[in-house]
Amino acid sequence: MTDIDPQAASDAARAVPGVPCDAEGPTFREPWEAQAFAMALALHARGVFTWPEWAATLGAEIKRAQASGDPDTGETYYRHWLAALERLVEEKGIASAAQRTRYYDAWDHAADRTAHGQPIELKPEDFT
Template sequence: MALHGDVRRARTLGTGRRSDGEGLDRGVRALHRAGQVSAGPKADADQARIRAALASVPGIPCEGEAPVFAEPWQAQAFAMALALHQRGVFRWKDWAEMLGEEIKKAQAAGDPDDGSTYYRHWMATLERIVAQKGIATPALLDRTYHAWEHAADRTPHGQPIELKPEDYRQAGR
């Protein structure tokens, strides 16, 4: 299934409001429009970036020309990678190599290689590249991971998970 509509920003990235069209999640909203008629220059640029990613990184689940996401976090991970690439953090060729390494490492550890874990490898690649480039330290990534775990534990089933300062305090213990 393709993800449609705006994706709310995580509390750590903003105020929980919808995107203003200029933020990191702007690309997520454009994902489902990748093969449709554009709505202007920004939409054309978003679509071009998405097509470049699809052409450069093999294995992205697609429906027609548009990537498909089973869960919102997958679309957010895709959008983060697009944003980092757009800002010159990495080249798609380098991303594809690193993603391939992550997939091979997971397969050697017994990953089922049935497509269900593709975006877990995508996330591992994101974590690896932001640590390598000095954007985030491994310690910060670990603390954020544990904060998300705490937030998930306190969130009722079916409700969106939002990070709060208390989640980071709990993660630091």
């Protein structure tokens, strides 16, 4: 799983309402959730966005999903987290929607050729 700085995770959990937590800090049901959380921590640490900016973007993504019928049971929280991450990455000019789609497609191709249980590795041919 992803190594997450406990102090940074604690700071994020205090700054961003709704982060699923237990007594030890943020909790994750799937490895990708921890990875998305860690990506947001890393971008925040690099000054890409503030926690209030993040919270506003995340809130907007949650409201958009609710308006589209998301039952808001908590199970989709990190899907909204990922959508907010993608939105800010695009808005801040870190990567475009086309670049994100290119990597998504490459990742999908790499996953198709990778045996179950093995790490997925991107190769140059995944981008063609």
